[in-house]
Amino acid sequence: MAISNNGKMCPAVTSITCTMEIGVFPADEDPCYLARKAEYAxxxxxxxxxxxxxxxxxxxxxxxxxxxxxxxxxDFLWPYKAEVVFAIREEQDVPLPMLAASQVSKQRYGDNLPQSSNPFARPSAEDAEKFGVVGIRRPDIILVKDEALRWPGRNATYFDGSVHPDNLKMLIEVKFPG
Known part of the structure; x- marks a missing residue:
């Protein structure tokens, strides 16, 4: 798992070695949160x-x-988001997280939709063509800047025309031994 916590120890976590391969884990976040989840796993x-x-x-x-x-x-107002499906677009375009699409979700969350709970979420064929979607990716963990915003992506216009600010603090890939 890619974490660096400046020498701070995570109490009760004795079997996890965390290494940051690219970047620095945000100083304002608790690296032990992910270490505890990994230890349990x-x-x-x-x-x-x-x-x-x-x-x-x-x-x-x-x-x-x-x-x-x-x-x-x-209620999806949490800084860590697991297995968010992203529609990958042309090189110059920002990937779009797939958001909940049900009427129930739209009524409940309004303009602040959470990510789709479907691990195989895909844009419609029409949206995929219109937005230049070239693939799908599902990173392990997304850490957001503002947990009050359910949007787990960067500054972008979504398939439905809604505009969202940059809320992506860090993309985290976790590697387990074996």
Whole structure:
């Protein structure tokens, strides 16, 4: 996991080594938050074997699930967002996070929609063509600047024409051993 906490120790976390590969973990954030989630994920079964014999590693699923529970508990007003689906556009364009699209979500959250809970969310074919979507990416964790804004992306105009400010503080990829 990529974290640097300036020598501060995380109490009760004894089995996690955190290294920052690119950038610096924000000084105003708690690096132990992610270390605790990673430690919990490491203590549970590391993998399963499916009926077809495929091996599936669970550490990332567990860590993301723990963060998603906190997101739900805080009505998506949480600084850490796990497994946000992004529509990747042409090189000069900013990736767009896929937002909740149901009528229930739109009524409940209005203009401050959370990210889609669908891990396979995609823009419509029409929007994909219009906005130059060339791929989909789902980073492990997004850390936002302002948790009062559910938008987990950079300054951009969304598919529906709504304009959003830059709220992306850091994109974090977590690597587990094995």
């Amino acid at each position: 490491l203590r549970l079964p590391a993998m399963i074997i499916t009926k077809l014999g495929a091996i599936r590693f669970l550490n990332q699923v567990i860590m993301s699930g723990l963060i998603k529970v906190e997101e739900l508990k805080h």
